[in-house]
Amino acid sequence: MGKNNAKILVQFAGFVMVLTVALMVKEATSMSICNMDTNDMQKCRPAITGNDPPPPVNECCVVVRGANLECLCRFKFYLPILRIDPSKVVALVAKCGVTTVPRSCQV
Numbered sequence: 603m604g605k606n607n608a609k610i611l612v613q614f615a616g617f618v619m620v621l622t623v624a625l626m627v628k629e630a631t632s633m634s635i636c637n638m639d640t641n642d643m644q645k646c647r648p649a650i651t652g653n654d655p656p657p658p659v660n661e662c663c664v665v666v667r668g669a670n671l672e673c674l675c676r677f678k679f680y681l682p683i684l685r686i687d688p689s690k691v692v693a694l695v696a697k698c699g700v701t702t703v704p705r706s707c708q709v
Contacts, residue, residue: 636673638665649697650690663698671695675707 632641642665649658658666681688695703 635677636670638669638674646694649694650686655690658694658697662694666695666698667700671700671707672704675704678707 632639646662649655678688
């Protein structure tokens with residue numbers, strides 16, 4: 603009987619560890635960068651990719667208006683790696699009605 607209890611305890615501990623890791627991975631898939639949640643950034647992706655991107659949706663503009671642009675502009679050199687044209691990002695910001703664009707953001 604003692605061996606069965608030990609086996610169940612080990613299985614339960616393994617289950618708890620797997621559950622904990624799964625929850626941590628779920629939390630890690632969304633993080634905040636420059637006052638923007640990475641999941642929320644995806645709302646803007648269609649408006650900044652492709653040859654003829656559509657206008658941004660309202661949810662995207664809400665995200666853009668809440669972002670810390672000064673902070674985000676530090677990452678502009680990485681945009682081409684993500685297949686994003688920096689000039690489209692500048693256009694997106696303007697389309698969302700943001701009129702004060704930091705100097706560091708200008709392409």
